[in-house]
Amino acid sequence: MDLSTDYLGLALRNPVIASASPLSRTADRVRQLADAGVGAVVLYSLFEEQLRREADENARLVDAGAESFAESLSYFPAEAQDEPGPRRYLSLLERAAAAVDVPVIGSLNAVSPAGWADFARAMQEAGAAAIELNIYSLPGDPHTSGRDVEQRHLDVLARVKDAVSVPVAVKLSPFFSSPGEMALRLDEAGADGLVLFNRFLQPDIDPETLAVVPGFGLSSPEEARLPRTWIALLHGRVHASLAATTGVETAADVAKYLLAGADVVMTASALLRHGPEHASVLLEGLAGWMSRKGFATVGAVRGLLAAPVDAEAYERAGFVSALRSANEGDYPT
């Protein structure tokens, strides 16, 4: 069984990638993911705000050290300066890339234009096989126009593409008026990959404590339907690689994304829920399914049920026929 595949021009041993999550917080954990068989690992994101906070804290510790007693003079400033945020991340990247024989992809969420370019370049220098742009920014200001939000994505991509020579993937949100057009524009602008879709923090309200509580639960397979539909619609229409993210719990979920047209399938929640070893369960299940169905390569599976083949099922006609069945009482309970 040949599970090898290509993603962003990188040769991977298989299409299952550990997506950005706390599972890549240490080089040991990255090694565990690689030992479990994943084809590549995306490190958790480097957030520029976090670096600023750490830099402020660093400066505060240095000041505090300078003003207080001798012991803290030697301890705090040294501790503070030793591994400031970016260096810690870059050092992890370097150690992780050296520890495993699969590509390690750096993930970046910057704020300032210079931040995007500088941190991406530093990640490349630290050994990142590629850079994933986690453009996580909720346009909470109701005056922000859709075109402005789209332009920001294109600007960030252009900046990072100028700064690095390794491939660059863009992790997208599904919240565009036309996610398809956004994908085409990023593709034309030179994105090497599109990662569909990011999952956003959706705060909840606790009516008992009268507080807003941060919400970041793990995903369920039902949530894979939206990214899968868009992957099916975009397969064969973009040069960029297509990476699926969200809702992969079982090998069947991996198979479904490949059938829709994904080049690779990423997973975070399932690995957090079951441990890094779950990657081997997904891979064995995928190989078993392929052999049962008579597929010898991942290439033979990819895109078999993409929209150009089965466009009606994905677009209006599919919706209308599903609605007709539901109206006739034919829906799962």
Ligand SMILES: Cc1cc2nc3c(=O)[nH]c(=O)nc-3n(C[C@H](O)[C@H](O)[C@H](O)COP(=O)(O)O)c2cc1C
């Ligand atoms: C606890 C947690 C932390 C995450 N951290 C990041 C991150 O740092 N950067 C990022 O791009 N995505 C992050 N994600 C999103 C995942 O990479 C993934 O895209 C998303 O969870 C959907 O995939 P899943 O259904 O397999 O979890 C995180 C997800 C979880 C659950």
